[in-house]
Amino acid sequence: MDGNFNENDFSQIIEADRGHIWHHLSQHKPYESSDPRIIIEGSGLHVWDQHGKEHLDAVSGGVWTVNVGYGRESIANAIRDQLIKLNYFAGSAGSIPSAIFAEKLIEKMPGMSRVYYCNSGSEANEKAFKIIRQIAHAKYGGKKWKILYRDRDYHGTTIGALSAGGQDERNAQYGPFAAGFVRVPHCLEYRKHEQHGASITDYGTWAADQIEKVILEEGPDTIGGLCLEPVTAGGGVIPPPDGYWERVQEICKQYDILLHIDEVVCGIGRTGKWFGYQHYGVIPDLVTMAKGVASGYAAIACLVTTETVFEKFKDNPEDKLNYFRDISTFGGCTAGPTAAIENMRIIEDEALLQNTNDMSNHLINNLHELMNKHDVIGDIRGKGLFCGAELVSNRRTRDPVDEKMAQAVVADCMNQGVIIGVTNRSVPGKNNTLCFSPALIATTDDIDKITHSVDEAISRVFGVKKPKTI
Numbered sequence: 300m301d302g303n304f305n306e307n308d309f310s311q312i313i314e315a316d317r318g319h320i321w322h323h324l325s326q327h328k329p330y331e332s333s334d335p336r337i338i339i340e341g342s343g344l345h346v347w348d349q350h351g352k353e354h355l356d357a358v359s360g361g362v363w364t365v366n367v368g369y370g371r372e373s374i375a376n377a378i379r380d381q382l383i384k385l386n387y388f389a390g391s392a393g394s395i396p397s398a399i400f401a402e403k404l405i406e407k408m409p410g411m412s413r414v415y416y417c418n419s420g421s422e423a424n425e426k427a428f429k430i431i432r433q434i435a436h437a438k439y440g441g442k443k444w445k446i447l448y449r450d451r452d453y454h455g456t457t458i459g460a461l462s463a464g465g466q467d468e469r470n471a472q473y474g475p476f477a478a479g480f481v482r483v484p485h486c487l488e489y490r491k492h493e494q495h496g497a498s499i500t501d502y503g504t505w506a507a508d509q510i511e512k513v514i515l516e517e518g519p520d521t522i523g524g525l526c527l528e529p530v531t532a533g534g535g536v537i538p539p540p541d542g543y544w545e546r547v548q549e550i551c552k553q554y555d556i557l558l559h560i561d562e563v564v565c566g567i568g569r570t571g572k573w574f575g576y577q578h579y580g581v582i583p584d585l586v587t588m589a590k591g592v593a594s595g596y597a598a599i600a601c602l603v604t605t606e607t608v609f610e611k612f613k614d615n616p617e618d619k620l621n622y623f624r625d626i627s628t629f630g631g632c633t634a635g636p637t638a639a640i641e642n643m644r645i646i647e648d649e650a651l652l653q654n655t656n657d658m659s660n661h662l663i664n665n666l667h668e669l670m671n672k673h674d675v676i677g678d679i680r681g682k683g684l685f686c687g688a689e690l691v692s693n694r695r696t697r698d699p700v701d702e703k704m705a706q707a708v709v710a711d712c713m714n715q716g717v718i719i720g721v722t723n724r725s726v727p728g729k730n731n732t733l734c735f736s737p738a739l740i741a742t743t744d745d746i747d748k749i750t751h752s753v754d755e756a757i758s759r760v761f762g763v764k765k766p767k768t769i
């Protein structure tokens with residue numbers, strides 16, 4: 300195939316793809332007898348595939364990324380103009396868009412002051428881990444080197460990030476992992492009976508106290524950081540229970556532990572505030588973000604921290620190791636911060652945080668109506684335009700449905716032209732939560748179409764089985 304393919308004939312593209320592309324997260328055997336899906340074009344909340352079929356995308360590019368929707372010419376134009384002026388210079392120097400975006404971002408994050416650019420969520424999290432480790436060496440004589448992470452959370456795909464990975468099915472076969480990462484229990488109240496916490500009434504405090512238990516077991520002087528998603532994403536869409544974050548903050552203060560919040564999914568509006576943690580009144584020490592920062596128009600990730608943390612990397616200039624000895628080549632690309640500036644402007648000018656909150660209410664209401672109709676929906680959870688519906692075979696025991704059935708619901712929606720998600724190769728036996736995260740521009744009509752398709756799909760896959768009790 301040369302570069303001049305016929306735009307009306309995608310057979311060349313399909314053959315090139317089938318012959319050479321290794322798709323992410325995909326078992327390729329089916330592509331020997333069926334075509335891979337190629338997404339050709341997008342506009343607003345819709346994408347079109349190689350057959351010209353239109354899909355309503357309820358997962359923002361598959362993985363919660365395209366927050367401002369497809370086809371934003373103003374972002375494309377801003378990137379084009381910047382690339383002609385200056386496409387790249389290593390991040391040891393500054394650039395106009397990186398300075399402007401950093402200032403705008405910090406305005407949205409009271410208590411924070413410094414932005415470190417890189418290019419993926421995994422990489423941003425690695426930076427946070429390195430910062431915690433370097434502080435341990437420089438300030439605590441090598442103690443406080445351990446990093447706590449939570450069951451069901453995900454922080455990325457590299458071996459370092461997987462070492463902090465709370466999803467055993469995702470981690471399987473990639474070990475051994477890095478030393479010094481210690482798991483704490485999840486905070487999914489719907490499954491508290493599996494944590495021997497069935498009778499707990501103040502679950503939020505109890506779940507946070509389980510973190511303290513681990514700290515005391517390991518020894519507080521060995522723990523440097525705690526890394527948490529504000530709302531767990533791929534591990535089951537888990538908003539924290541009431542009281543959880545307040546107690547987490549207290550624990551971190553008490554034991555001098557840096558709080559690292561992974562906003563890779565929640566950051567930049569997904570939950571109806573700029574950042575997920577801002578719903579809970581916590582002040583983190585380190586915040587990482589990626590997906591929604593530029594809505595996928597350019598690759599960009601940021602690690603953001605406080606002046607207190609930053610100061611530790613310049614307070615002894617006589618020491619030749621006393622700075623953050625880290626670089627990210629593509630963290631110096633100017634397309635990322637340029638796209639991020641325009642992405643943020645769109646969210647502000649179009650009042651998309653407000654829309655996210657309004658549409659979230661509509662989505663949750665619709666999902667509750669479906670729960671009244673379908674016994675198989677055991678729990679509805681969410682924050683902003685980031686919601687999940689957990690499917691169970693028995694509401695009393697809360698046994699998960701077979702994941703193939705959950706996947707069949709997703710496939711049925713896809714046939715109807717609506718792309719929804721499901722937790723995937725994440726928690727063994729618990730890949731049973733349908734995921735909804737449309738772009739922040741969604742309308743009530745879009746939300747109704749999404750939930751209507753789920754209604755139809757569940758009716759076909761499970762039959763209509765009305766719940767006896769809700």
Ligand SMILES: Cc1ncc(COP(=O)(O)O)c(C=O)c1O
Nearest residue numbers: 419420421453454455563564589
């Ligand atoms: C919470 C969270 N953190 C980190 C990552 C890793 O981001 P990336 O794929 O950009 O490396 C993801 C990706 O899905 C994520 O969901």
